[in-house]
Amino acid sequence: MFNKLRRQILFFKFHVLHLRGVTAIKKWQTGRLRRLIPMIASHIPLYAELLKKADIRPAEIRTLADLKKLPVTSKAIFLNKPVREYTNRSRSLRGRWAQTSGSSGAPFNPLRRRHVRLPWYGDSLHYRFLFWDKPWVVRAQGMRIAHIRVLPNNKLNHLVVPVTDFLNDTARAVQCIIDFGPHIIESHASILFELATYVHKHGLVLSPRYVVSVSENLSPATRAVVQEALHCPIYNRYGLEEFGTVGVECAQHNGFHVNCESFVVEILDDKGTPCSDGVFGRVIVTDLYNDEMPFVRYDTGDCGKISWTQCACGLYAPRIWIEGRYGAFLTLGGKRYHHFEFDAALDSFMDKIISYQVVKLTETNICVRVLPGPAYHTSDGPDIVKRVQARIGENIAVSVQCVTSIPRVPQGKSQIIKDESVSAL
Ligand SMILES: [Zn+2]
Structure with missing residues (x-):
């Protein structure tokens, strides 16, 4: 009875943290961090090794600012390592093994934290927009x-x-x-x-x-x-297989409010230096709750920005905006063009385009396949060519093709960058 009440109080504190101020949020995150770092140092060989190499003692990581002393990790450091190197064998593993789409490279199986599957915690993370004005409701019950x-x-x-x-x-x-x-449709x-x-x-x-x-x-x-x-209304959600739901939109639909009781999100520039509020860089996430396969300072491969400015909805929970994946790119004439560069070129057409796919046909020839929306006009085609050409130069021929569907990768997502030059050989 006492334990049940204690669990309910703990959950409620978790559930309402994003309604509190910046100081309360940072205090919570600091507390979780002080618990997480000694745990990874004692129980996860991969992190013990990383800390040793960087000459960092767990006791040195006391605040959120100290987090930047730790090395940035990525999918690459987990690949080809035995599972026992990066999972916590001091306890039985009860999380769920997930498979990422592989859209940014090699497939990878992360172990998702267990409590995402618990109804209270799962609903709180996935459907948070339902509870912001009614925090006493703790589940998408009856939905x-x-x-x-x-x-x-x-x-x-x-x-x-x-x-x-x-x-x-x-x-x-x-x-x-x-x-x-x-009541809710999700896809x-x-x-x-x-x-x-x-x-x-x-x-x-x-x-x-x-x-x-x-x-x-x-x-x-x-x-x-x-x-x-x-x-x-449609609510957009930002998540990764490694973490589950990292952020959800509020009724303002201006950025994703980070599930800040569970995640610390940092934005770093190419040199690894933290970016100022509102400046785009690499999205780095630390999961404060995954004790079985911890992800600490994990490079998501996404490009985004963060802001701690209070949202018009009243919440102080930080918001992130995601631009695209760093991992998705095409090599044309020996130069690498990232997905977000094409995003930038097509940005002003996104009220007319449902989705698009940039396809490399040959080393000097690309095609932008466009799934047009109702406001799209054929005269937009030449304008798209001009914008893309301005990014990649005149040496690459650009064409625009209107299509009725964009093919999907096995996980059901549309593929934004595609190289068909290899299969054409
Ligand atoms: Zn908001």
Whole structure:
């Protein structure tokens, strides 16, 4: 009885931290850090070795500012190492092994922290926007949630439609969702777009209270189409397989509020120096709760910025904005062009474009495949060519092709950068 009450109080403190001020948030994070660092030094051989090499004693890491003394880690340091090197063998492992999409390189299986699967904690992290004005509600209780996703899960009150079923027989999948009558529909942005256009085209009635977009860039054009067809707001969520949900939008839809009770997010420049508030750099995340396979100062491969300025919604929890992955790039004429450079070129067209894919056809020839939105006009094609050309120079020929769909990688996400020059040889 006493233990149950204690657990509930601990959870409630966790759940409402993002409603508190900056001082309370930083105090909480410091407390978790002081617990995390001695643990990784004693129980995780990989981190013990890293600390030793950097000549750092765990006792030196006392504040959030001390965190920057620790080396930055990445997927590369985990790959090809035995699992016992980076997992905590002082206890039995109860987390869930996840598989990343591999869109930024080699596949990698992280062990997700266990408490994400606990209903209270999971709901608090994934559907936080539901609770910000009602912190006494601690679960998405009674909410029927429909997911269109790759991997199945069997939770009470949840409907899971596999992405392949949705794509192979959209009519049946949509009817199944309508019959379920979901309060929340959750999927990748490109799948939500297809759902919305199907519903609109066939004059169907599907009115969830909220739509949640996960694990793909959500363009303003996609947001507009989905909101109009499904008559409800769309909340974008930022997460990675290594961490689960790192941040969620509030009703202002201006950046992701970091789940700051669980994660410390830093932005670093190319030299590893912390960037000022609002300056883009590499997104580095420390998970304060994964005791089984800890991720400390983990380079996500994403490019983003952070701000601790109070949001118009009233929250002090920091917000992050994500621009794109550092890992996704094309090599043209011996020079490397990152995905976010193409993002920058296409940025001003994103109210007209649902999604796009930059395809390398030969060493001197690329094609921008565009999935046009309702506001797109054929005269936008030459303007896109001009913008892209301004980034990559006149030596590379650029063409624009309107398509009806963008192919997906196995995890169901659209692929933004593609090299077809190898298969053309
Ligand atoms: Zn906000």
